[in-house]
Amino acid sequence: MACLPGAPDLQGVPHVEDVASAREQGVELVLGRVDDRLSLWAPARKAAPLCVDFLGGRQGYRLAADRVRHERLIKALGKVVDAPARVCDLTAGLGRDSALMAQAGFQVLMVERQPILHALLADGLARAVGTPLASHLTLLPLADARDLAAVLEGPFHAVFLDPMFPPRDKSAAVKQDLRWLQQLCPYPDEVEEQALLAMARSLDARKVVVKRPRRAPPLAAVVASHSLEGKTVRFDVYTSPSVRK
Numbered sequence: 001m002a003c004l005p006g007a008p009d010l011q012g013v014p015h016v017e018d019v020a021s022a023r024e025q026g027v028e029l030v031l032g033r034v035d036d037r038l039s040l041w042a043p044a045r046k047a048a049p050l051c052v053d054f055l056g057g058r059q060g061y062r063l064a065a066d067r068v069r070h071e072r073l074i075k076a077l078g079k080v081v082d083a084p085a086r087v088c089d090l091t092a093g094l095g096r097d098s099a100l101m102a103q104a105g106f107q108v109l110m111v112e113r114q115p116i117l118h119a120l121l122a123d124g125l126a127r128a129v130g131t132p133l134a135s136h137l138t139l140l141p142l143a144d145a146r147d148l149a150a151v152l153e154g155p156f157h158a159v160f161l162d163p164m165f166p167p168r169d170k171s172a173a174v175k176q177d178l179r180w181l182q183q184l185c186p187y188p189d190e191v192e193e194q195a196l197l198a199m200a201r202s203l204d205a206r207k208v209v210v211k212r213p214r215r216a217p218p219l220a221a222v223v224a225s226h227s228l229e230g231k232t233v234r235f236d237v238y239t240s241p242s243v244r245k
């Protein structure tokens, strides 16, 4: 992995002059600017560069205002009781779910611990400044969510979690974005899952919503209060006594 000119400094990641030098040095992934978007790509592969684009692309399709309320995630969040409703996304990733929640009117606080994804999110957000969507999104500095219990001050309408889960389907059907995430992010073990769920449930929120593949076991083997099932994913909702009513 290496950074091209124009990419932010990432701890421990060397810089290369250009893509040709990256190829010569056998660098697998480069972070640089493509069409003024901070992007990650593999010089030796054909796959399209990865970037965060809150305003267009595939994300835009799902963000159409009349579609958003039909999204299962928005249904899982349920009725807003106290406005303005804040949601904390502790596993922001590429910001797709955060953007959906923002488009549905929630003020979303995003947490991400993977430095490249965090840099892509920050870049996507910077390009969206001035739009209503961006005014609903706040990215916290790079951090592991498990270290933020004392920092994240509620009340929140919900805390959202979408931790990595090993795919059952190893075929070409696994989407390119998911491949990038798999390449960049480790899968949590049970201890980490327990810590993440416990931390989420310790926050001042009405509910914790966890996104899982439809047939996956519940996060940290803790059974949810109820679930909303779709074709491929499931949203587990926790409204236990430890969660604000």
Ligand SMILES: C[S@@+](CC[C@H](N)C(=O)[O-])C[C@H]1O[C@@H](n2cnc3c(N)ncnc32)[C@H](O)[C@@H]1O
Residues within 6 Å of the ligand: 090, 091, 092, 093, 094, 095, 096, 097, 098, 111, 112, 113, 114, 117, 143, 144, 145, 146, 162, 163, 164, 165, 181, 185, 196
């Ligand atoms: C499956 S992806 C989330 C995708 C996201 N929901 C989206 O819409 O793009 C999981 C993300 O959570 C992040 N993550 C996992 N554990 C974390 C933690 N303890 N603190 C912060 N981020 C975490 C990973 O780095 C990864 O980017």
